[in-house]
Amino acid sequence: MQKIGNIGVLTSGGDAPGMNAAIRAVVRAAIYHQCRIFGIRCGYKGLIEDQIEEMFSPSVSNVIQTGGTLLKSARCPEFRQKEGRHKAWENLKKHGIEGLVAIGGDGTFRGAQELSQEYGMPVIGIPATIDNDISGTEYTIGYDTALNTIVEAVDKIRDTASAHNRLFFIEVMGRDAGFLTLRGGIASGAEAVMIPELQNDEEKLRNFLESSYKKAKTSSIVLVAEGDEVGGALRLAEKVQKEYPEYDVRVTILGHIQRGGSPSAFDRVSASRMGVSAVEALLRGEKNVMVGLINGQIALTPLLKSVKEKKQLNRQLLELLDILSI
Ligand code: F6P
Numbered sequence: 001m002q003k004i005g006n007i008g009v010l011t012s013g014g015d016a017p018g019m020n021a022a023i024r025a026v027v028r029a030a031i032y033h034q035c036r037i038f039g040i041r042c043g044y045k046g047l048i049e050d051q052i053e054e055m056f057s058p059s060v061s062n063v064i065q066t067g068g069t070l071l072k073s074a075r076c077p078e079f080r081q082k083e084g085r086h087k088a089w090e091n092l093k094k095h096g097i098e099g100l101v102a103i104g105g106d107g108t109f110r111g112a113q114e115l116s117q118e119y120g121m122p123v124i125g126i127p128a129t130i131d132n133d134i135s136g137t138e139y140t141i142g143y144d145t146a147l148n149t150i151v152e153a154v155d156k157i158r159d160t161a162s163a164h165n166r167l168f169f170i171e172v173m174g175r176d177a178g179f180l181t182l183r184g185g186i187a188s189g190a191e192a193v194m195i196p197e198l199q200n201d202e203e204k205l206r207n208f209l210e211s212s213y214k215k216a217k218t219s220s221i222v223l224v225a226e227g228d229e230v231g232g233a234l235r236l237a238e239k240v241q242k243e244y245p246e247y248d249v250r251v252t253i254l255g256h257i258q259r260g261g262s263p264s265a266f267d268r269v270s271a272s273r274m275g276v277s278a279v280e281a282l283l284r285g286e287k288n289v290m291v292g293l294i295n296g297q298i299a300l301t302p303l304l305k306s307v308k309e310k311k312q313l314n315r316q317l318l319e320l321l322d323i324l325s326i
Helices: 019-032 043-048 082-094 106-119 143-163 179-188 201-214 233-243 255-259 265-283 303-308 315-324
Strands: 006-011 036-040 052-055 097-104 123-127 167-172 192-194 220-225 249-253 289-294 297-302
Touching: 006 019, 006 043, 019 036, 019 097, 019 265, 036 043, 043 082, 082 097, 082 106, 097 106, 097 265, 106 123, 106 303, 123 265, 123 303, 143 167, 143 179, 143 220, 143 249, 143 255, 143 265, 167 179, 167 233, 179 192, 179 220, 179 315, 192 201, 201 220, 201 233, 233 249, 265 289, 265 297, 289 303, 297 303
Parallel strands: 006 036, 006 097, 097 123, 123 289, 167 220, 167 249, 192 220
Antiparallel strands: 036 052, 289 297
16 A cells, blocks of 8 residues: 555535445545545535545544535536636645545546646546446446435326326436436336437337327326436426327426435445545555446546446346336
8 A cells, every 4th residue: 555645535516315425435444544534625616715624533423324415515617727726736735635536427527637637636536426327337326316216206106197097207317318217217117218318219108108098008107317308308298298188297307306315225335335445546556547336346447438438328228118118
């Protein structure tokens, strides 16, 4: 193991359940390996504004079960400019920080990569976003919890759908990726999904609506990814209601409830593994890599690759949905 004096940790971008478990693991692993650990509040914004404070083991007591992020998060346009990154670098130097752990999504990693390229600061990324849209890891922190939230919500909506013979369009988050929608659709028994990765999903939906009407299917649930080209659940529902007046259509937008809440056991364990591995990677002299989970094992991927490569959907899951929604 290499001697790294001080390590910094921040969370950036959209919060995700399990971020606190990851911060806890980073803090405790750093102290275990005799490093000092500094928490940077409000992501890159706090780095620029010098919102940096030393953390100790009790700083992360009683947080593993909490959602959100105790370090707070922000989206920071100033960090995209060279001057912003220079201020950030000055503050890192001021606190003697020799390695940084950045917890977040692709925007977080892009910023980390630039900082490291310009100033030689070793950075380790921990993927945390409910969207699961990061290459180099099968699961991002927060994805499993968000999926469980979606399933719980859809189960409740299904009660009304079934009692009133309605067709529900439920909008799911995921920016421009359909991971949450596809897996959420399978887990909640949705009749169809609309996702950006599918070219012919509108046509498939029409086929489904026509055949299910013929079969006198009484209620149906369609999950719509916010990033699908149909323009969201509201737009799609209006269109469908006009074309198929025989259906009684309703819409629910799940929104930010998908980002909150106590992390699942899976997210807590993944966050703990990734947090400890991130610190150990820094101490081994690794730089500019993301810690991920591949086949259940910790794996390192260059940060640049993880942001540049588009993560592919599991096609088998798509086929599964077609088989199960006949
Ligand atoms: O990246 C996480 C996410 O929740 C996306 O699914 C969503 O598109 C976006 O963030 C919403 O961002 P904000 O909370 O900044 O509106």
